[in-house]
Amino acid sequence: xxxxEEKTELVETLKGPRYYRVQxxxxxxxxxxxxxxxxxxxxxxPICEEHGDSDLVEYMNCDELEECSFENIDEVPxxxxxxxxxxxxxxxxxxxxxxxxxEHSYGAExxxxxLSVEEVxxxxxxxxxINEVMYxxxxxxxxxxxxxxxxxEVEVLEMGCCEEHDGYVAQLYSSEKGCFFDxxxxxxxxxxxxxxxxxxxxxxxxxxxxxxxxxxxxEVENNGGDTNGKGYYASVWLN
Numbered sequence: 001x002x003x004x005e006e007k008t009e010l011v012e013t014l015k016g017p018r019y020y021r022v023q024x025x026x027x028x029x030x031x032x033x034x035x036x037x038x039x040x041x042x043x044x045x046p047i048c049e050e051h052g053d054s055d056l057v058e059y060m061n062c063d064e065l066e067e068c069s070f071e072n073i074d075e076v077p078x079x080x081x082x083x084x085x086x087x088x089x090x091x092x093x094x095x096x097x098x099x100x101x102x103e104h105s106y107g108a109e110x111x112x113x114x115l116s117v118e119e120v121x122x123x124x125x126x127x128x129x130i131n132e133v134m135y136x137x138x139x140x141x142x143x144x145x146x147x148x149x150x151x152x153e154v155e156v157l158e159m160g161c162c163e164e165h166d167g168y169v170a171q172l173y174s175s176e177k178g179c180f181f182d183x184x185x186x187x188x189x190x191x192x193x194x195x196x197x198x199x200x201x202x203x204x205x206x207x208x209x210x211x212x213x214x215x216x217x218x219e220v221e222n223n224g225g226d227t228n229g230k231g232y233y234a235s236v237w238l239n
Contacts, residue, residue, distance in 0.1 A: 065081065
């Protein structure tokens with residue numbers, strides 16, 4: 001004879017698919033990591049150490065070197081123009097499309113990220129909200145709650161690291177605030193936090209960025225977010 005729990009599950013199954021919109025909001029940003037020469041590092045590092053990163057940010061953000069407005073330097077020597085691609089007529093590439101880029105990240109920083117889940121009528125972007133499941137839930141708190149409820153057998157968070165990279169590195173970081181992830185889960189029955197898995201990656205700057213989300217073992221597609229830029233930060237170092 002079926003148990004009460006089995007009967008409830010059967011009823012939920014007969015209801016057909018249900019849809020839940022999952023959003024991750026908070027602070028985070030976009031980063032590009034690129035290999036540079038020792039000469040480029042040796043030019044930019046003391047400038048950043050003495051004056052801050054404003055001139056490096058300016059160099060990495062302006063479309064053409066002639067358009068840059070520097071505060072503390074008069075010019076950038078050829079050996080320090082690491083965004084210029086000598087194999088493409090010395091074209092100065094945008095920081096987010098560098099020819100020497102080896103790592104790129106975008107997403108919310110998990111320590112300042114919040115999860116919202118609402119049931120919606122369909123998987124369409126403009127689907128009507130039916131029920132609010134949770135709003136701006138701290139991800140660490142959610143993880144702790146799930147751990148407690150499952151006797152430490154289930155974790156919402158799975159944290160990893162990017163691959164190691166040796167050599168001289170330049171990074172530009174676009175700091176942003178807003179919604180970084182917006183996806184829809186199609187499932188049977190009610191949303192179950194224990195089936196949620198949030199993956200993070202620790203990148204070279206030490207920031208743990210939310211990189212993907214799964215529900216019941218299936219990756220949730222990110223349909224895009226809506227963020228506002230808060231500023232740019234740049235640095236160079238020997239890794």
